[in-house]
Amino acid sequence: MERGAALAIISVSKVSKRYGNELILKDINFSANEGEIIGLLGPNGAGKTTFIRLLNGVINHDTGSISIFGFNPATEGDEIRKLSGIVTESAGLYHQMSGRENLNFFAGLYKVKDKKAQIDKLLNLFDLEEHQHKLAGAYSTGMKKRLGLAKALLHNPKILFLDEPTNGLDPEGIRMVLSYLKKYNQETGTTILICSHVLHQLETICTSFAFLESGSIIEHAPLHKLEAAYIKELTITIESNFPIEPTHTIKGFQCMRRRGSYITFKLHNKEDIPILLKEILKSYPVYSVIQENNNLESIYFHIREGNNG
Numbered sequence: 001m002e003r004g005a006a007l008a009i010i011s012v013s014k015v016s017k018r019y020g021n022e023l024i025l026k027d028i029n030f031s032a033n034e035g036e037i038i039g040l041l042g043p044n045g046a047g048k049t050t051f052i053r054l055l056n057g058v059i060n061h062d063t064g065s066i067s068i069f070g071f072n073p074a075t076e077g078d079e080i081r082k083l084s085g086i087v088t089e090s091a092g093l094y095h096q097m098s099g100r101e102n103l104n105f106f107a108g109l110y111k112v113k114d115k116k117a118q119i120d121k122l123l124n125l126f127d128l129e130e131h132q133h134k135l136a137g138a139y140s141t142g143m144k145k146r147l148g149l150a151k152a153l154l155h156n157p158k159i160l161f162l163d164e165p166t167n168g169l170d171p172e173g174i175r176m177v178l179s180y181l182k183k184y185n186q187e188t189g190t191t192i193l194i195c196s197h198v199l200h201q202l203e204t205i206c207t208s209f210a211f212l213e214s215g216s217i218i219e220h221a222p223l224h225k226l227e228a229a230y231i232k233e234l235t236i237t238i239e240s241n242f243p244i245e246p247t248h249t250i251k252g253f254q255c256m257r258r259r260g261s262y263i264t265f266k267l268h269n270k271e272d273i274p275i276l277l278k279e280i281l282k283s284y285p286v287y288s289v290i291q292e293n294n295n296l297e298s299i300y301f302h303i304r305e306g307n308n309g
């Protein structure tokens with residue numbers, strides 16, 4: 001966990017939280033720098049939502065310290081909420097108001113300048129113009145999610161806390177929301193902490209990943225560092241008519257599996273890939289190459305296995 005403290009805008013030190021007798025978060029250390037998009041990963045019940053609620057000052061921690069832009073969420077939650085946006089499962093919308101009325105109401109609460117222009121922009125961005133006068137209670141899950149995001153962005157927050165922001169969205173909705181979040185982050189430098197179970201969605205937008213397991217953060221690093229630390233062998237599948245059968249080798253690389261023209265090899269590291277390809281390409285074309293075990297999901301399971309013994 002070598003993460004710089006100099007620009008940290010979220011700084012969490014030895015934080016614990018109990019519900020009754022149950023210790024939900026244990027001695028959490030965590031930091032986030034300005035402009036980062038951090039994926040917070042962990043199985044059901046690991047404590048992700050609890051962690052986000054602590055950071056946002058919705059509930060208080062029992063021990064340790066938390067600083068968000070220098071504010072303590074336990075005592076200065078209002079200051080933090082002025083600077084942050086949060087999207088949770090429920091999104092906190094008023095179902096008896098229309099989409100537009102919801103945004104109008106919260107924009108008033110957050111004292112948003114130039115309310116109308118901001119609301120128009122967000123309704124347009126999240127493709128809700130057509131539905132703006134319908135009651136939010138009659139929105140589909142995906143529309144509620146998008147309205148919740150628009151609400152969270154009304155006051156141009158410096159930090160966004162997102163708990164499963166793509167739940168209930170269709171593939172197009174997921175792509176739209178993730179690409180908008182990335183764009184918003186690049187344009188504004190907003191720090192984003194995002195919980196999700198759908199690891200492949202996070203892979204493309206996060207700058208680092210924190211793994212929460214049974215109330216502890218067991219790893220936090222950028223993807224390339226996680227790859228270097230946890231992926232000790234590469235599995236690649238090549239599409240080619242190259243004649244080789246399982247257990248046979250080429251240049252010392254063993255063929256593990258062959259399914260039609262898809263041939264799978266185990267390699268030691270990335271540098272082996274061009275060596276293998278060069279050898280095959282001497283006599284046969286290669287139509288595709290897929291590296292199978294370097295994705296976030298594989299890394300996630302390596303980390304969990306390591307932690308569970």
Ligand SMILES: Nc1ncnc2c1ncn2[C@@H]1O[C@H](COP(=O)(O)OP(=O)(O)OP(=O)(O)O)[C@@H](O)[C@H]1O
Pocket residue numbers: 019024042043044045046047048049050051
């Ligand atoms: N208000 C509460 N009172 C008592 N226990 C709670 C409360 N909120 C959460 N918990 C417990 O805290 C633990 C962590 O819950 P939390 O919702 O933070 O996990 P999570 O990682 O977000 O899970 P999921 O992925 O299922 O949303 C669970 O055991 C849960 O039952």
